[in-house]
Amino acid sequence: MAERSPWPYPRWVAHRGAGKLAPENTLAAFRFGAAHGYRMFECDAKLSADGVPFLMHDATLDRTTNGRGIGGEQPWSALSQLDAGGWHSRAFAGEPLPTLENLARFCLANDYLLNIEIKPTPGTERETGEVVAREAARLWQGAAIPPLLTSFQVESLRGAAAVQPELPRGLLLDSLRKGWLEAALDLGCQAVVCNHALWDAGTVAQVHDAGMRSLSYTVNDDWAAQRLIALGTDGIITDRVDLFSPAG
Template structure:
């Protein structure tokens, strides 16, 4: 296996549930709990700016409505992405990938960027996010890990920036899952934690790939994954699990 520079513990969407997901505020809260690696979701504005948001629609986590990818960044930048969570975070803006990169690089933090395309924009999102990531982290010792459920997005990332590490996200193990990861040149499989057992971990390892899990929020699941020797645990419960464990 190639050397693995990333911490085992990863804070999901910045700080899980303690702050508005996919914002700089969430990453700061995660950092305050001792986490050094953060998972976030990146998609494109209508004018091609990579920004952080999980859903295609703005309604759940911002003051906006409709599909985020259909608006230019100048409109998205005006939205409140914190009030939905709590009054403490009222007025928190959406974050660009560039702003998150600056914060992580300044503090020696690591990032797992899930490429989360607006439906129909899979390949372009992979290409643009990878290009921006390569430029933003060009002087960094450790690049971000790019992951996605969308094969087309990973194909775009691989074609544009083949040297950036990639991971295939899976919510089930369909036939040929490992062959797909191999074809995409992935260094990791990131899947629902319940899918890992001794056999699947051994398969991934035999292919030279690292094993990461989402979203792990209870102690029994953590202990099982540690016993299996998996490489990464993505959690919402940054208040429960110490990243030093």
């Protein structure tokens, strides 16, 4: 049984800032989540065509901005002009896409913590992992608690580990594929982040015995949260910042 290193992050993490209650991955969303008492947030980071890490989940711009096409194929000068809030509601019209640096400054100024999901445009997995990790190390230099870097993409985590091995990492999983635990260990991960339905007593014990932490996404029902707490998992990522009190 491996000894688990200290875990400085809270149990409750606000998904993309405030779940569905504000336009995801915008500073408005992180302010909204913070107003509900959340101290840690999850975001998605990818690269513009000229290498600027910015926040967006999808490969394409269409769902969450007034732009069209693949976000990673456009320069930051064009992406910065898009409306990333109007799709959600008129109250958020004009909200811009933030850079990772914008969010870092907000978090550091307010002592908030961050889980950065490395979400590469297909074909840029390694590069995105490297650039996001370097930028995270630069922005959080000297901070007491660094951001947690996670990804579904093994190559992104390999890239992050190669350039900034001291930053904590977590492997995201939507299924417990063969060799999942060995993959997390090979990547030097401190956490495994699963679809919440995948956890049971056995898988939690495997992760804990390997010296890692067990986190879950995306938990929006009270029964699911109670099950995960009873299993002894370490982190819950939720859209329902209005339902779950992070102090509870």
